[in-house]
Amino acid sequence: MRNQLRRFDRSGSFFPTFFNYINDDVFKNLAEGSLPATNVSETENAFNIELSVPGFKKEEIKIEVEKDVLKISAAHEANSEEKDENERVLRREFKKTSFTRSFSIPENIDIENISASQNDGILQVTLPKQTVAAEDKVKKIEIQ
Structure with a gap:
């Protein structure tokens, strides 16, 4: 099961896409404004x-x-x-x-x-x- 998750995740994290998106884009836009x-x-x-x-x-x-x-x-x-x-x-x-x-x-x-x-x-x-x-x-x- 761990190998299947890594196929979608380059870093080995359980929620890579979702949390990377939140950290990179959403909080940046909130901090900087849109x-x-x-x-x-x-x-x-x-x-x-x-x-x-x-x-x-x-x-x-x-x-x-x-x-x-x-x-x-x-x-x-x-x-x-x-x-x-x-x-x-x-x-x-x-x-x-x-x-x-x-x-x-x-x-x-x-x-x-x-x-x-x-x-x-x-x-x-x-x-x-x-x-x-x-x-x-x-x-x-x-x-x-």
């Missing part, structure tokens, strides 16, 4: 948001603005299957990954000209600032 690493910077003309999204295709990423909130979400699903020579399934695995990040954006963002690009696993979102003339900000108050 949200992508994010950088936010501001220039004179825009805010820039960079998200680390390796493994996500641009078709899997959704960016939308509702009121004063920028919402970036993504979902990815991967499946794999191993069969023996008789086409019997030996192992079938799947992985679903998703995230949603929301950012409050200031009133001076030009929502119509927000742009995004993705390169080498980095999603770059640029939120241009609207140029508001100084006289638009001045409010005259009459004395009564």
